[in-house]
Amino acid sequence: MDKLLVHGGTTLRGAVNISGSKNASLPILAAALLTDEDCIIRRVPDVSDTNYMVQILNALGADVERSSGTVRATCADISDTAPYELVRRMRASICVMGPLLARKRRAVVSLPGGCVIGDRPVDLHLRGLEALGAKVEFEGGNIILTAPDGLRGAEINLSGPLGPTVLGTDNVMMAATLAEGITVIESAAAEPEVLDLANFLNAMGAKIEGAGTSRIVIEGVERLHGVEHTVIPDRIEAGTFMAAAALAGDGVTLRRVCREHLKSITAAIEASGHTVEFNAAGDACTIRRGENLTGCNLVTAPYPGYPTDMQAQMTALLATTPGISVIKDTIFPQRFMHCAELKRMGADIKVDNGTAIVRGVEKLSAAPVMASDLRASAALVLAALTATGTTAINRLYHIDRGYEHIDEKLLMLGAAVERVKE
Numbered sequence: 001m002d003k004l005l006v007h008g009g010t011t012l013r014g015a016v017n018i019s020g021s022k023n024a025s026l027p028i029l030a031a032a033l034l035t036d037e038d039c040i041i042r043r044v045p046d047v048s049d050t051n052y053m054v055q056i057l058n059a060l061g062a063d064v065e066r067s068s069g070t071v072r073a074t075c076a077d078i079s080d081t082a083p084y085e086l087v088r089r090m091r092a093s094i095c096v097m098g099p100l101l102a103r104k105r106r107a108v109v110s111l112p113g114g115c116v117i118g119d120r121p122v123d124l125h126l127r128g129l130e131a132l133g134a135k136v137e138f139e140g141g142n143i144i145l146t147a148p149d150g151l152r153g154a155e156i157n158l159s160g161p162l163g164p165t166v167l168g169t170d171n172v173m174m175a176a177t178l179a180e181g182i183t184v185i186e187s188a189a190a191e192p193e194v195l196d197l198a199n200f201l202n203a204m205g206a207k208i209e210g211a212g213t214s215r216i217v218i219e220g221v222e223r224l225h226g227v228e229h230t231v232i233p234d235r236i237e238a239g240t241f242m243a244a245a246a247l248a249g250d251g252v253t254l255r256r257v258c259r260e261h262l263k264s265i266t267a268a269i270e271a272s273g274h275t276v277e278f279n280a281a282g283d284a285c286t287i288r289r290g291e292n293l294t295g296c297n298l299v300t301a302p303y304p305g306y307p308t309d310m311q312a313q314m315t316a317l318l319a320t321t322p323g324i325s326v327i328k329d330t331i332f333p334q335r336f337m338h339c340a341e342l343k344r345m346g347a348d349i350k351v352d353n354g355t356a357i358v359r360g361v362e363k364l365s366a367a368p369v370m371a372s373d374l375r376a377s378a379a380l381v382l383a384a385l386t387a388t389g390t391t392a393i394n395r396l397y398h399i400d401r402g403y404e405h406i407d408e409k410l411l412m413l414g415a416a417v418e419r420v421k422e
């Protein structure tokens with residue numbers, strides 16, 4: 001099990017390339033199951049989650065090759081059953097359910113297990129697929145979906161108690177591409193990753209309108225064909241490096257980003273006193289650490305609101321920003337595992353009822369800390385960059401789920417980090 005040693009106190013400078021989006025790549029890789037023709041997907045980040053998805057496609061019978069960011073997947077002769085051993089490792093594997101059901105008229109996928117960031121049911125996914133005519137059964141820890149006569153378009157409202165569902169929208173949208181007739185998804189998730197998936201599906205011959213808004217209309221087609229597609233930049237990786245640059249930087253440039261997708265994160269970084277300057281094309285930005293820093297209030301919300309996937313990293317930034325910050329996570333109210341570890345480094349944080357109250361301290365100090373999930377581990381790395389001494393971040397496999405070569409990127413910017421194998 002790898003751990004990361006971060007020797008705090010160095011200054012970050014220079015430029016770094018942001019990778020393709022993990023959360024766009026995962027459903028797009030699953031969507032390759034909708035056709036028997038070749039799909040070529042570029043800018044897939046080399047992280048363990050995309051590797052698991054490739055393994056799941058392989059286990060389903062697909063022929064998948066991967067080289068330097070490009071995945072070629074041919075899903076000619078596939079089975080309808082996703083193996084538990086692979087599915088259990090990654091919650092996002094649930095997004096093979098919609099494509100398998102549409103293509104094979106049957107899908108068997110394990111019920112996802114518990115998740116440290118909070119309760120993550122799949123009731124909305126199932127409600128949507130049922131509305132398209134699937135029969136849903138549970139057996140031996142699996143969800144079994146069947147639609148022997150094919151799926152039929154329907155009007156579906158995917159609104160849940162805590163807002164829209166991203167992967168639920170993806171699953172229903174993918175299934176509806178091959179359904180007979182028209183499907184309307186109301187209260188759809190409007191995240192850029194959903195739009196990227198819709199663009200991929202449309203390039204395969206699907207007829208989808210309205211993706212990127214809360215109402216998506218899909219006219220079913222008989223078949224989809226092969227496609228070449230380049231995944232959008234990872235806005236959460238970009239946001240994480242923006243926070244690192246604000247914490248410990250002296251002018252850090254991020255290349256290959258999308259300004260439009262970064263509006264709420266940029267606003268939060270600026271609200272705490274730093275500057276973010278984009279180039280005219282909006283595909284690169286430079287973050288400069290501010291002089292008059294101030295705490296700020298954040299509430300996570302569905303896109304275009306502030307992303308829950310950037311809550312932990314901003315909490316780390318605000319832990320050493322003067323003043324009081326109040327951070328509320330409305331999407332995953334239990335997603336505050338990082339706070340206990342940040343407190344072990346000297347942060348002053350109280351968590352109550354889905355809200356963290358952070359009183360900025362002058363300095364954090366190094367400690368051995370435990371990563372509990374992907375973004376919590378990123379928050380610990382950020383905190384360690386400015387802490388006094390050497391922080392050891394254990395269970396690095398969490399960060400490897402979603403950050404491509406994070407240690408190499410930080411080293412290039414001048415951080416003193418070491419990956420240690422145990």
Ligand SMILES: CC(=O)N[C@H]1[C@@H](OP(=O)(O)OP(=O)(O)OC[C@H]2O[C@@H](n3ccc(=O)[nH]c3=O)[C@H](O)[C@@H]2O)O[C@H](CO)[C@@H](O)[C@@H]1O
Nearest residue numbers: 023092119120121122123124125160162164165166167331
């Ligand atoms: C691989 C991927 O893209 N993961 C992202 C995706 O996860 P994911 O798509 O799993 O998250 P959802 O958007 O579904 O979850 C949003 C909220 O809805 C609830 N819910 C969800 C489904 C359901 O059937 N019933 C239900 O009640 C969840 O518990 C949560 O409170 O969106 C989340 C919210 O932006 C991000 O944090 C994840 O990084």
Ligand SMILES: C=C(OP(=O)(O)O)C(=O)O
Nearest residue numbers: 023091092309374375402
């Ligand atoms: C929570 C995340 O991913 P997943 O939904 O795959 O757990 C994330 O990317 O922050």
